[in-house]
Amino acid sequence: MILRLSGTPNPKQEQFFLAHARHIAYGGARGGGKSWAMRRKFVLLAFRYPNLKLLLLRRTLPELNENHVLPLQQELAGAVQYHATQRAFLFPNGSRIKLGYCDREADVFQYQGQEYDVIGLEEATHFTETQMRFLTTCNRSVRTDFTPRMYYTCNPGGVGHAWVKRLFIDRDYRQAERAADYVFIPARVTDNPVLLKNNPQYLTALENLPEHLKKAYLDGNWDVLEGQFFREFDRSLHVVSPTRLPMEWKRFRAMDWGYNDPCCVLWFAVAPEGRVVVYREMYLRRTLSSEIARRVGALSEGERIAYTVASPDAWQQRGLKGAEGESIAEVFAKNGVPLLPADNTRVAGWQRIREALAPAADGLPELSIFETCCNLIRTLPMLTFDSHDCEDVADNCEDHAPEALRYGLMSRPRPAQKQPQKRVYRYDPLSSAPPPYAGFRGL
Numbered sequence: 351m352i353l354r355l356s357g358t359p360n361p362k363q364e365q366f367f368l369a370h371a372r373h374i375a376y377g378g379a380r381g382g383g384k385s386w387a388m389r390r391k392f393v394l395l396a397f398r399y400p401n402l403k404l405l406l407l408r409r410t411l412p413e414l415n416e417n418h419v420l421p422l423q424q425e426l427a428g429a430v431q432y433h434a435t436q437r438a439f440l441f442p443n444g445s446r447i448k449l450g451y452c453d454r455e456a457d458v459f460q461y462q463g464q465e466y467d468v469i470g471l472e473e474a475t476h477f478t479e480t481q482m483r484f485l486t487t488c489n490r491s492v493r494t495d496f497t498p499r500m501y502y503t504c505n506p507g508g509v510g511h512a513w514v515k516r517l518f519i520d521r522d523y524r525q526a527e528r529a530a531d532y533v534f535i536p537a538r539v540t541d542n543p544v545l546l547k548n549n550p551q552y553l554t555a556l557e558n559l560p561e562h563l564k565k566a567y568l569d570g571n572w573d574v575l576e577g578q579f580f581r582e583f584d585r586s587l588h589v590v591s592p593t594r595l596p597m598e599w600k601r602f603r604a605m606d607w608g609y610n611d612p613c614c615v616l617w618f619a620v621a622p623e624g625r626v627v628v629y630r631e632m633y634l635r636r637t638l639s640s641e642i643a644r645r646v647g648a649l650s651e652g653e654r655i656a657y658t659v660a661s662p663d664a665w666q667q668r669g670l671k672g673a674e675g676e677s678i679a680e681v682f683a684k685n686g687v688p689l690l691p692a693d694n695t696r697v698a699g700w701q702r703i704r705e706a707l708a709p710a711a712d713g714l715p716e717l718s719i720f721e722t723c724c725n726l727i728r729t730l731p732m733l734t735f736d737s738h739d740c741e742d743v744a745d746n747c748e749d750h751a752p753e754a755l756r757y758g759l760m761s762r763p764r765p766a767q768k769q770p771q772k773r774v775y776r777y778d779p780l781s782s783a784p785p786p787y788a789g790f791r792g793l
């Protein structure tokens with residue numbers, strides 16, 4: 351059986367293939383052929399060195415399957431055996447590529463005591479610094495023909511933004527870190543002719559992003575997403591798998607109205623001890639208010655919703671473009687979804703979210719979010735500080751879901767048992783990232 355791997359590396363991918371430092375990062379923008387390069391490099395290494403042990407990780411299982419398990423199965427079919435229960439590719443020369451994911455912070459500990467010659471972190475900025483440091487301890491080898499290596503692909507933004515930027519972009523090394531061990535090969539979508547040819551709309555989509563995201567994802571600028579507003583947000587702490595919530599829990603909704611911008615509606619449930627769960631999200635663009643109201647009603651069928659708060663513009667804007675008369679709020683009311691004006695005090699609202707994200711005395715935060723609320727989970731960690739007001743969010747961020755969250759939480763009384771001064775933060779003083787309380791006045 352002859353394995354024919356299709357495709358030739360573009361010049362940037364070739365640089366990635368040829369690098370052999372201890373830590374090699376690739377990318378820094380969207381669409382530069384990062385996942386392809388990572389997969390292909392792993393396969394080439396596995397064939398080149400018999401009995402090599404490789405571990406390829408992504409943060410979540412669906413991403414891992416889509417980006418690596420399925421493409422590798424196709425590329426290696428017939429030549430390399432796939433062991434589904436181990437989630438590993440077993441090569442005829444004894445090499446082995448194991449694939450894994452580390453959804454929760456502690457998931458990395460499953461690799462405790464294991465040794466891998468090569469470890470790859472796909473979308474490294476989705477990993478926390480603690481996870482990266484732990485995985486580095488598993489990257490060791492007793493071989494004489496190969497020194498251990500870590501490979502990273504990355505985009506700006508995400509919980510790991512600060513450590514990836516420090517090591518590979520700013521090249522600011524501390525303690526035992528040595529500059530010579532870190533190599534970064536920048537690649538952008540324009541370095542990937544295959545994607546530009548097959549999917550030219552991808553470039554247009556990147557060009558049409560809001561300015562700060564365009565700078566980050568198209569140009570690979572790591573500074574624009576620097577000042578992450580909610581550093582308290584932690585997937586492993588705040589994002590939970592959906593469960594059936596007791597019917598007697600109080601439920602309410604919050605909406606950030608938008609037509610050209612997305613309209614976001616969030617559904618909240620409150621547990622008896624006051625913890626709040628965001629259990630559903632609707633995120634629609636260019637949809638008429640009557641249609642949104644209808645869908646909101648349909649999704650809530652069988653649930654008792656106490657109230658729905660909405661952004662003040664729902665009372666200012668008209669339901670149909672150019673039409674006289676009805677405001678968005680009136681259209682909603684007519685369609686069975688009466689709205690209440692939300693408390694729109696921005697700084698207090700953001701502070702309210704910060705408090706809800708901070709772990710209470712028992713280590714658990716007041717707020718959790720079902721993992722199905724993808725846009726809230728995606729955009730909350732992407733908010734950045736306003737450069738003129740350290741207590742507010744920059745106004746060029748995609749903030750529709752966080753705004754709805756702010757309205758929702760502001761409609762609730764503050765939990766009495768919470769003592770904000772005693773918040774427990776996970777803060778690594780070795781990290782160059784600003785402390786998580788950055789943005790609080792007077793601390």
Ligand SMILES: Nc1ncnc2c1ncn2[C@@H]1O[C@H](COP(=O)(O)OP(=O)(O)O)[C@@H](O)[C@H]1O
Pocket residue numbers: 356357358359360363377379380381382383384385386387542544545
């Ligand atoms: N050298 C290559 N040869 C063939 N196809 C490639 C090559 N590099 C990337 N691609 C394809 O381009 C598309 C985008 O690449 P991908 O690796 O997913 O980018 P990224 O991970 O940077 O977003 C994918 O369809 C991928 O298979």
Ligand SMILES: [Mg+2]
Pocket residue numbers: 384385386417
């Ligand atoms: Mg990718």
